[in-house]
Amino acid sequence: MPVLSISGLKVDIHGNTVLHDIDLTLDPGQILGVVGESGSGKSMTALSVMQLLPHGSEWSGRIEVAGTDLATLDEPALCQMRGRDVGLIFQEPMTALNPVRTIGDQVAETVRIHTGASRREAFAIAREMLNRVGLGEDRFPLDRFPHDLSGGQRQRVVIAQAIALRPKLLIADEPTTALDVTTQAQILDLLKQLVREENMGLMLITHDLAVVAGLADKIAIMKDGEIVEAGPTREIFTAMRHPYTRALFSASAHVPERGRKTEPGDIPVLSVENVVRDYQQPRRNLFVKPPPFRAVDHVSFEISHGENVGLVGESGCGKSTLARSILALDGLQGGDIRLNGHVFTSAGEGPHPELRARMQVVFQDPYGSFNPRHRVRRLVTEPFHLVRDPPRGTELERRIDRALTEVGLSSSDADKYIHEFSGGQRQRIAIARALIIEPALIVLDEAVSALDVSIRAQILDLLAGLSDRLDLSYLFISHDLSVVRAITDRVLVMKDGKIVEQGETESVFRNPQHPYTQRLVAATPSLEAALAAPAN
Structure with missing residues (x-):
């Protein structure tokens, strides 16, 4: 049946x-x-x-x-x-779990509601299910909270909830x-x-x-x-x-066409030199101060004008912390970051105000990064607060029209609200917002990971075309190695706060040298490899 x-x-x-x-x-x-x-x-x-x-x-x-x-x-x-x-596993585990209840409570709740089991019996089943999904009792006791776990571990808790009664x-x-x-x-x-x-x-x-x-x-x-x-x-x-x-x-399987091959210039658009970022860990003992946690450990690399560089690694490897440091949203404990040869930020110093406009960012969730009460006209001009003399009047309208046109939208879209657009169009607006101030570098943080494959192909084509036409440089941060392989010239592989491998993208993917890179490449789903594999 x-x-x-x-x-x-x-x-x-x-x-x-x-x-x-x-x-x-x-x-x-x-x-x-x-x-x-x-x-x-x-x-x-x-x-x-x-x-x-x-x-x-x-x-x-x-x-x-x-x-x-x-x-x-x-x-x-x-x-x-x-x-x-019927059990249901949701896409985003953090929103599916109650942040103020322990993981044991939440898995046991399913059992108690549907079976009338006692608290002791329900918790015994919860323990069994968490063990079943790889969250062993030694490291993951029932009194852990969702925020204590990584994204993958939280997803395992959601799976444990869904299978608790063996649907x-x-x-x-x-x-x-x-x-x-x-x-x-x-x-x-x-x-x-x-x-x-x-x-x-x-x-x-x-x-x-x-x-x-x-x-x-x-x-x-x-x-x-x-x-x-x-x-x-x-x-x-x-x-x-x-x-x-x-x-x-x-x-x-789409790979955007690149119009030219980037050659390193005399002065890189971005230079990251021995960057260190530490976080103070919470004190667990009144008399002993814990050592700081080093999230970024003496990282150095450069990005040339017009070059697209990928930054890949697992959750917790330090990608986002490094991105926040480059954007001067986090302070440095060592090293410095230069834009076009000038110091943008360094250890103990804030960002250089006149250089901040030369760097922009595109986030993963475009809807979450926009104020839904404002029209597109106001949303895309937000970066102008970074310049001393922002354009006004006719010049402002010209810049808005040009930014929207560059990303494949029309001038009339400036008078719409963000909810009137599809996900792909919202990401185009996010790119227009980054472009309008004419930056030298755009940091793209998981900018296409939530998009459908056809929309993703369109956005990648758009980014490649903009880079070629405008001599734009990208730092492309993603956990999707297939996207990084399609769009970047070079790739940096990060693990435990360090760059463990770097090189030309195709060379790294075809012949990874570091065991960690080999593991990442092997874990990446491949449509061609799946279809070529022997049938079960």
Whole structure:
């Protein structure tokens, strides 16, 4: 009997149809990958199975979980089904977990709600489940809080919650998007192991074709609320009968064209020299002051004019701390940072005010980095507060128009609010905000990691074109090694606060020398490698 059977599913929200005639089946011990871009209906399909559709929704068709027709269940019965028969793993574990409750409490809560078990029994099951997902009792006691754990460890807690009652169906909604490649590989291996050992069905929702190619038994590709192609994974990616499937495949392997090869100049645009950044650790003993934690340990590198440099490494390796130091958001305990040969910031000194405008940043979440109450016109001109004599009047309008046009938007977009744009358009606006002040260097912190593959390809093309035309330099920080390989000229590999390997991007990826780099490259999902591997 299938653990999930969907036939003729249709969902309307306030009269607008968002899902059309969805048909899916999933057997025990199988992994079904549901692939598509944002807005394709992936998550809405999962919410239909959980019966957690938004207000104003109406659905028709048939959904069965382990042979039970959901249309026959009232709300109390559905509440019993959620968590007991169907487990859900969310994309962002920190928002899925309660920050003021221990991990033991949160896993045990699922058990107590659905079984009526005593506190002692529930905590015993919570301990077993946390052990099951690799959070052993010696290092991860039940009284730990979510903020004590890394991103991958928090995701394991969420998985422990979802499997606490050994559900028949597990739904994972983009469970690895925010994780570095080695942690992602561990989580995917864990999910595959759980499916095999518990004989549950896994519905994996993702936009990453490389992930599903190496994990899923069969896939369903969604576009505009419909399934445009479905079947065994290898068969779908080999035939690619639908144009949308071919477009996704092409976008996932897209490499932007670079117009020229950068040659090092006399004066680099950015020079990082023996930078040290320490953090004072919390005092655990009244009489003993703990030594500082060294997050960045004597790091040195240069970026030439027009050069794109990638910075990669696992969570906690020091990438973000180094980026904050370069941007002068964190003070230095050693070394200095130079822009175009001039000292921008150094140990014990603040940033040089006149040089700050020469460096801009593009963040991972464009919506979170904008004030939603302001129009685009005001948002993109924010960097002008860094200059002594900002443009006004006609010159200001010209600069706004040029910045928006450079990123593929129109002048009329300046009068819109940020919520009126798609995710890819918002990231274009974030790039326009960085460009408007004509910087020499842009720091891109996970700037495309949350975007769909086709939107990501567009943004990478945009960045490559801007670098060529405007002689822009990028420091591209990412945990997605495939993106770094596509966009950068050189790559720096960071571990425990140090640069352990650096060189031309293709050389480092083809022939990594350091064991840590070899591990990162080996853990990176590859669509081509997955399809070339022998069938199971």
